[in-house]
Amino acid sequence: MQKALTSAALKQTNRRRIYQYVYQSSEPVTKQEIAGALGLSLPTVSGNLNEFLEEGLLSYSGTQASTGGRKPRTISLVADARYSVGISIMDDAVRMVAIDLRAQELGYRKYPKHFCHKPDYYQQIAELLEEFLDSLSLDRSRLLGVGITVPGIVDAERTLLVFAPTLELRNVPMCQLTDAFPYPVRMENDANASGYAESWTRKETRNLIYLSLERGVGGAILMGNRPYTGDNGRSGEFGHICIVPDGRPCRCGKRGCLEAYCSTSRLSDDLGITLEEFFSMLKCGNQQIALTWEQYRHHLTDGLAIIRMSLDCDIVLGGMLAAYLEDQLELIRQEVCQKTPFDEDGSFLSLDCFKSHSACVGVALYDINHFLDSF
């Protein structure tokens, strides 16, 4: 009995190692290369490859003729053998992305749509998803699952939206949303999903903080490339760190929070302009705008210094503001370093890679990762 179990476990291990080897190879590989790299016999590799070829997970890349005869056939990953979808729900829009097993985007769409906590709204999103999949000619049988992000705190079981100030919701069961889809659905906080996407692309960075700068200010903590969610799913709520005692009122009901000073509304809605206009005016040397930006940056770097001092790891700036920070990054780095006793080099601070797609991509990656771990 013990021997049978060991042999099954060994078979499973070999299967996983072979798939992972092809997955991680940027170029097509031969059967011989796999056997040599993993120390496996050719019949073992062949047997497993045949299974993967039959399941459509790997494919032959074609035959290559050479002067000395025929080279062995090479094998590649079928990256779109499975895919997942990420949907990001915001107060004024819905974003959708489909990604393949290598996290490459198969399609992206943004639908302007005002949030409304009613069954009709959720049903409309489910219908938009079907349209989205049709427009990309994606086969539903290859869909691993649908991830949905919301700009709020999701409970540990991911069924309750505990608090979402920008959607004006508190303690709402999310079954109305999840039940609208005929697919497995996973709910996630938007900043946590964005942080997960950034961590996926920076595998060499073990610990990472993601700070999302949108109308709401949120964040995510990733330790050892894994999300740290806290005991109540409320980790990384950097927007509600108090940076000015008895300061401006915050939507959470307290005063002086980072969000009250670093919401993107401070640079746009409050001034009756868009973020794009704000940064264009800053570039043109508008003095009032320059002063507003200086005050914003001062509060942002106060918050960043607290985060850096508390968690001592790389920090990625994301959210819609990040798209405008390319020219400002060096100055922000210098200001944070001036506020912390240990940092002279601000290279721990960077901008996000996925820009406005990060939450959608991140939440879709959970299903991809789960699939890759299932071998």
Ligand SMILES: [Zn+2]
């Ligand atoms: Zn607050």
